[in-house]
Amino acid sequence: MARDFDIDAIRAEFPILSREVNGKPLIYLDNAASAQKPNAVIDGMADQMRTAYANVHRGLHTLANETTETFEAGRETVRDFINAPSANQVIFTKGGTEAINLVASGIAAEIQPGDEIVLSVMEHHSNIVPWHFLRERHGAVLRWVEVDANGALDMAALEAAVGPKTRLVAATHMSNVLGTVTDAARITEIAHAAGAEVLFDGCQAGVHLDVDVQALDCDYYVLTGHKIYGPTGIGALYGKAEALARLRPYQGGGEMIEVVERDRVTYNEAPHKFEAGTPPIIEAVGFGAAINWLSQFDMGEVQAHEHALYERALEGVRGVNGLTVHGTAPGKGAVLSFSIEGTHPHDLAQLLDRYGVAVRAGHHCAQPLMQHLGVSATARASFGIYNTAAEVDAFIEALHKARGMLI
Ligand SMILES: Cc1ncc(COP(=O)(O)O)c(C=O)c1O
Numbered sequence: 375m376a377r378d379f380d381i382d383a384i385r386a387e388f389p390i391l392s393r394e395v396n397g398k399p400l401i402y403l404d405n406a407a408s409a410q411k412p413n414a415v416i417d418g419m420a421d422q423m424r425t426a427y428a429n430v431h432r433g434l435h436t437l438a439n440e441t442t443e444t445f446e447a448g449r450e451t452v453r454d455f456i457n458a459p460s461a462n463q464v465i466f467t468k469g470g471t472e473a474i475n476l477v478a479s480g481i482a483a484e485i486q487p488g489d490e491i492v493l494s495v496m497e498h499h500s501n502i503v504p505w506h507f508l509r510e511r512h513g514a515v516l517r518w519v520e521v522d523a524n525g526a527l528d529m530a531a532l533e534a535a536v537g538p539k540t541r542l543v544a545a546t547h548m549s550n551v552l553g554t555v556t557d558a559a560r561i562t563e564i565a566h567a568a569g570a571e572v573l574f575d576g577c578q579a580g581v582h583l584d585v586d587v588q589a590l591d592c593d594y595y596v597l598t599g600h601k602i603y604g605p606t607g608i609g610a611l612y613g614k615a616e617a618l619a620r621l622r623p624y625q626g627g628g629e630m631i632e633v634v635e636r637d638r639v640t641y642n643e644a645p646h647k648f649e650a651g652t653p654p655i656i657e658a659v660g661f662g663a664a665i666n667w668l669s670q671f672d673m674g675e676v677q678a679h680e681h682a683l684y685e686r687a688l689e690g691v692r693g694v695n696g697l698t699v700h701g702t703a704p705g706k707g708a709v710l711s712f713s714i715e716g717t718h719p720h721d722l723a724q725l726l727d728r729y730g731v732a733v734r735a736g737h738h739c740a741q742p743l744m745q746h747l748g749v750s751a752t753a754r755a756s757f758g759i760y761n762t763a764a765e766v767d768a769f770i771e772a773l774h775k776a777r778g779m780l781i
Contacts, residue, residue: 376672379679385760387412387667398730401765406550406578406709406756407734408600411664415604418663419656430655431629431646445655448662449645452610455665456576456595457586463618465611465645466653466661470577470598471500473611474544476648477573477594478504480621481542487513490539492570494519494527494556495746496549499739501575501596505544514541520746525552525701533564540570547579547595551738551754552701553684553709555583562591571617577601577609581758582680582707584673593617599657603759604664608657611648618644625650668759676759680708683757683766690770694777700752708757711738717780719753725776731769 385391388410393400402410422444428437430445446461453461467473491505491514508514517535520528527545536543543565548555558574565572573594576585580597587595594617599608613621623630623641627650632640641647668676687710691697696715714722719735726733735753737744744750755769 377670379675395730396728401731403755404732404734405758409603409758412667414667415660415663419660422659445658448658451662451665458612465648467609468607469609470596473596473609474500475504476624479624485512485514489541490515490517492517492535492543494545496743501544524703525554526703527556536564536568540568543572547574547576548707550578551711551740553706554703555705558590587612599661602664605657605660607654608661623647627651680757683761684708686766711752711754719751722753726772729772731772
């Protein structure tokens with residue numbers, strides 16, 4: 375049975391939400407950049423260090439075994455969260471960026487000059503630059519798919535871009551700027567029909583959508599911990615078993631080997647093959663705690679709450695003169711990017727901070743999208759499980775004041 379969606383009780387579990395910023399109650403609307411942490415995560419990590427800390431795997435003593443158990447329980451929690459067939463298909467990384475670099479580096483040796491990687495223009499730099507490496511170093515060609523005026527992915531253009539030379543389609547499952555949710559199952563069909571693999575960047579989707587990697591049939595899926603109310607320094611890569619068996623290891627070191635001799639080395643199997651060195655143990659424990667915390671709730675109820683906040687904010691910003699909203703695709707997530715004519719987003723964000731409102735301003739690590747939109751930056755309010763309607767109203771009021779000061 376899902377836990378009751380009681381917003382006061384939820385907020386009470388996030389200690390940071392009771393602090394003030396510039397003499398005003400904190401209104402944290404920067405969740406798409408990184409979310410705050412509940413006590414379950416903070417205490418879970420601290421308790422692990424207080425009571426059962428040691429290095430994981432190969433331990434022959436109690437603390438090593440206990441730490442390994444909790445660390446591997448974190449992996450099982452991630453597996454269950456995305457419905458992966460096996461925990462061996464969940465690789466811990468230091469975040470979403472490392473997970474994508476792991477795949478790009480792993481397939482690099484297979485790339486022939488002229489092989490194509492298909493990307494959308496709304497990708498985060500994490501899902502662009504690793505593919506630029508393949509372009510620069512291995513002669514891969516990047517093919518870009520546009521978004522329409524609402525910010526929805528142009529599926530006809532995607533179909534046209536994918537062809538016999540496509541090695542991989544790398545697409546966001548939810549844009550960090552526009553909030554657009556892509557039709558991931560259809561993207562997979564298009565990629566697979568051409569014999570290409572597909573990778574989804576689920577750094578934003580992981581916290582807002584129900585993700586089922588088997589239903590999506592994707593080859594790779596990327597998650598990050600710090601946006602799912604978990605710690606920084608941890609993320610996960612899901613891969614199909616055959617893909618992980620084929621991928622070259624990303625880094626060399628302890629844990630990822632089977633046998634090391636003077637003139638030869640053989641590798642362990644996934645996930646260990648991709649987890650060289652001491653992994654982020656405490657962070658994995660925190661990642662598991664965050665997912666367990668979030669999983670108490672009915673995801674539909676969480677989505678409805680966040681969507682209602684987004685709709686309220688959208689309604690509110692419509693009353694602000696000269697304001698343009700970027701991204702209005704149907705079914706989008708709770709991310710509101712906007713520009714106000716005659717103001718710079720950085721100035722807006724700084725003035726909002728005076729009222730205790732934290733929003734992000736900049737290119738959001740999505741410069742190709744900024745070029746597509748014809749702006750250098752936007753301001754962005756992004757909503758999470760603990761935000762309230764009253765906070766949205768205070769944000770809109772502060773926005774009016776900030777605009778008044780700048781124009
Ligand atoms: C869509 C998207 N992809 C990738 C990333 C990078 O994830 P990480 O911070 O875990 O490296 C982010 C973070 O901002 C993101 O929003």
